[in-house]
Amino acid sequence: MGKDLRTYLKQLDELNPNSIRVVGEEVDPRFGITGYAARLAEQGEYPGLIFKNVKGAKLSCISNLLTTYERIALFLNCEVPDIPRVFGEKIRNQIPPTVVPAEQAPVKENILMGDEADLSKLPIPVHNEMDGGPYLSAGVMVIRDPESKEINAGIYRHQIYDKRELGVWFLGAHHGGLIHKKYEKEGKPAPVAIVLGHHPGFLMGAVSRIQGIGGEYEVAGSLIGESLNVVKAETSDLMVPADAEIIIEGEILPEKEAPEGPFGEWPGHYLGGGSVPVIRVTCITHRNQAIFQDIVASSREHLMVGGIPRSGSIYHSVKSVVPSLNTVNVPHYARMHCYISLHKERDADVKKAAFTALNTEQENLRHIVVVDDDINVFNEEEVAWAVGTRFDAERDQLIIPKWNGPGGLLPTNWDYHEDGSHTARMSSAVIVDATKPAPPIPYPKRAVVPKEHVDKAKPEQLRALSDEEKGQWF
Ligand SMILES: Cc1cc2nc3c(=O)[nH]c(=O)nc-3n(C[C@H](O)[C@H](O)[C@H](O)COP(=O)(O)O)c2cc1C
Numbered sequence: 099m100g101k102d103l104r105t106y107l108k109q110l111d112e113l114n115p116n117s118i119r120v121v122g123e124e125v126d127p128r129f130g131i132t133g134y135a136a137r138l139a140e141q142g143e144y145p146g147l148i149f150k151n152v153k154g155a156k157l158s159c160i161s162n163l164l165t166t167y168e169r170i171a172l173f174l175n176c177e178v179p180d181i182p183r184v185f186g187e188k189i190r191n192q193i194p195p196t197v198v199p200a201e202q203a204p205v206k207e208n209i210l211m212g213d214e215a216d217l218s219k220l221p222i223p224v225h226n227e228m229d230g231g232p233y234l235s236a237g238v239m240v241i242r243d244p245e246s247k248e249i250n251a252g253i254y255r256h257q258i259y260d261k262r263e264l265g266v267w268f269l270g271a272h273h274g275g276l277i278h279k280k281y282e283k284e285g286k287p288a289p290v291a292i293v294l295g296h297h298p299g300f301l302m303g304a305v306s307r308i309q310g311i312g313g314e315y316e317v318a319g320s321l322i323g324e325s326l327n328v329v330k331a332e333t334s335d336l337m338v339p340a341d342a343e344i345i346i347e348g349e350i351l352p353e354k355e356a357p358e359g360p361f362g363e364w365p366g367h368y369l370g371g372g373s374v375p376v377i378r379v380t381c382i383t384h385r386n387q388a389i390f391q392d393i394v395a396s397s398r399e400h401l402m403v404g405g406i407p408r409s410g411s412i413y414h415s416v417k418s419v420v421p422s423l424n425t426v427n428v429p430h431y432a433r434m435h436c437y438i439s440l441h442k443e444r445d446a447d448v449k450k451a452a453f454t455a456l457n458t459e460q461e462n463l464r465h466i467v468v469v470d471d472d473i474n475v476f477n478e479e480e481v482a483w484a485v486g487t488r489f490d491a492e493r494d495q496l497i498i499p500k501w502n503g504p505g506g507l508l509p510t511n512w513d514y515h516e517d518g519s520h521t522a523r524m525s526s527a528v529i530v531d532a533t534k535p536a537p538p539i540p541y542p543k544r545a546v547v548p549k550e551h552v553d554k555a556k557p558e559q560l561r562a563l564s565d566e567e568k569g570q571w572f
């Protein structure tokens with residue numbers, strides 16, 4: 099058995115038991131699960147939530163798990179500011195998967211065929227108010243390219259239609275959709291498998307930008323820190339992760355589509371949808387006491403899982419152009435932003451870094467803020483402070499008209515009309531240069547307390563006012 103969701107939960111629990119909280123009461127899958135996550139987010143708390151008692155389901159549901167940088171740094175074995183560098187290195191150091199026999203695959207402990215393979219028995223949440231129905235938001239769908247025979251993986255949203263049918267929504271040039279089109283052209287069903295519940299390295303490997311079709315299992319191995327165990331699926335020749343919690347096998351039906359949406363997407367609005375391909379379920383396999391994994395859609399978790407892999411790719415391409423790059427952050431509240439911190443050696447460094455970032459992540463980025471290397475780009479207040487103190491709008495801002503689009507998931511990439519219709523448009527990008535002038539020009543120094551005196555302070559000695567002191571002063 100390899101590293102999986104359970105080994106990660108154990109690691110997390112040992113580090114800080116409060117990072118995973120169990121909900122014992124019965125919750126409605128319709129808004130009950132996301133209701134908890136939203137309530138805690140209002141309090142600024144983001145624990146992983148395990149729902150033991152989801153109405154109508156036997157299995158537990160885990161949600162809100164991948165919500166903090168610290169939890170990502172934990173499995174990457176690094177400090178938070180190093181996440182982009184380490185992530186980017188791991189994308190490059192791929193590890194091929196290992197085939198194991200079915201007897202060694204926990205995901206084969208229960209095999210449900212025919213009518214027993216029933217989606218309505220799974221604790222699948224309805225996330226947001228206007229969502230069209232329950233959605234798999236953390237399902238990694240694998241599909242084999244009929245030409246190269248490579249297996250490709252990605253997270254795609256799946257609307258549940260009934261016990262045996264669900265949709266799949268492919269965006270733009272994502273490989274999953276390109277591969278599906280090849281089967282469609284031949285009029286053939288496309289075998290797929292949807293993986294639910296695994297080590298975070300597996301989920302993030304599946305959403306890493308990798309050149310060419312396939313390679314996600316290899317990147318997942320690298321992120322997990324060991325080769326991914328795979329086993330043959332029951333109803334197709336796909337190889338699927340042996341240590342997953344649940345696998346839904348099925349095929350994308352030729353010549354069948356269904357209306358999809360609305361769905362609250364990562365920019366926090368209802369976006370995407372239309373007529374989408376339909377998957378017919380052939381089999382469900384799962385571990386004993388399987389945990390169904392969910393990602394809280396349009397929330398911090400959705401943005402973290404999508405944003406961290408992007409920061410890894412951006413780090414590496416910017417570093418190759420501007421070697422004095424410190425680190426980058428694609429923040430967890432808006433994946434269209436990218437903060438770059440660098441040690442500026444010449445004025446040209448700023449635009450070189452910014453354009454490289456924009457070109458690396460063309461789909462979403464449109465606001466680049468470049469700061470000096472004394473700014474912690476994982477701290478929003480510091481980035482805002484740098485903009486307030488080192489940026490002059492007239493001089494330091496570069497607008498790139500019609501950079502992004504047309505259409506897609508950014509709400510600004512559409513024109514909206516009174517009759518409720520909308521048409522795709524391009525939207526602009528901006529580079530905000532919040533760096534000090536390059537050497538040798540001096541700029542006012544940042545006011546700080548000397549480090550050795552900060553280190554001398556002993557916060558553990560702090561105490562409340564004594565009764566004597568209260569008597570003296572109050
Ligand atoms: C939580 C989450 C949900 C996602 N939903 C979708 C989706 O519905 N459709 C899609 O095409 N991409 C979606 N993505 C992005 C893709 O999974 C990602 O870009 C992946 O690298 C695509 O892989 P591919 O090019 O091999 O298909 C999602 C990503 C995350 C993190």
Ligand SMILES: [Mn+2]
Binds near residue numbers: 250251
């Ligand atoms: Mn791919």
